[in-house]
Amino acid sequence: MPDIIPTQSTKLMIFLDIPIDTKIYLFISIVAAISVHEFAHALAADLLGDPTPRSQDRLTLNPLKHLDQTGTILLIVAGLGWGKPVYCDPRKFRGDPRTGLAIVSAAGPASNLLLAYIASLILRLDPGQDLFGLFIWINIRLMLFNLIPLAPLDGYKIAVRLLPYNLASSYSHFAGQPYVLLLLFAWEYVGTFSLINLYMAPITSYIMRLLM
Numbered sequence: 001m002p003d004i005i006p007t008q009s010t011k012l013m014i015f016l017d018i019p020i021d022t023k024i025y026l027f028i029s030i031v032a033a034i035s036v037h038e039f040a041h042a043l044a045a046d047l048l049g050d051p052t053p054r055s056q057d058r059l060t061l062n063p064l065k066h067l068d069q070t071g072t073i074l075l076i077v078a079g080l081g082w083g084k085p086v087y088c089d090p091r092k093f094r095g096d097p098r099t100g101l102a103i104v105s106a107a108g109p110a111s112n113l114l115l116a117y118i119a120s121l122i123l124r125l126d127p128g129q130d131l132f133g134l135f136i137w138i139n140i141r142l143m144l145f146n147l148i149p150l151a152p153l154d155g156y157k158i159a160v161r162l163l164p165y166n167l168a169s170s171y172s173h174f175a176g177q178p179y180v181l182l183l184l185f186a187w188e189y190v191g192t193f194s195l196i197n198l199y200m201a202p203i204t205s206y207i208m209r210l211l212m
Helices: 020-047 069-078 097-125 131-146 154-162 165-175 178-190 195-211
Strands: none
Touching: 020 069, 020 097, 020 131, 097 131, 097 154, 097 195, 131 195, 154 165, 178 195
């Protein structure tokens, strides 16, 4: 389950006009958000009875176990990163495998919402911690982006597991093709109109107002 964070700017992250300490905090925040996200996938599968993530040493918050080498390099350069997929075996789940896979997929985005909520509590206790606002923003963006119902994102996996079989099959013929997401990214980086931001910006603002 590769989990991706897009920055709001099309500029390369290393050239963003922000202080170096903010760049470092941004990088650390994204790494933490992705690591917790992947850990949540692994934990959900483990709680459902599948030992696969545990056997692959993914039931940990250690970022080194969750970050993909190429994804980390691109994270530093372009602010666009992803983690290693967490593999699970739905045949070992207790209960319905389709429901279990939906729960495992939803656990990642849910963990980022929880991180944003915890950070908002800290920010309320100490309003001077301005960078916590950035951490909240990053986690909300990661959650919303991964809920886009296109492969290989979590939103796609949730959709095909919750839809009736006939609708899921028809839907997967279109949304299950990785090139659809690639086309969306291509549009984001060469176009002047951001479809992703049209979806994420108002929801991000609304959630941040609720939390802060």
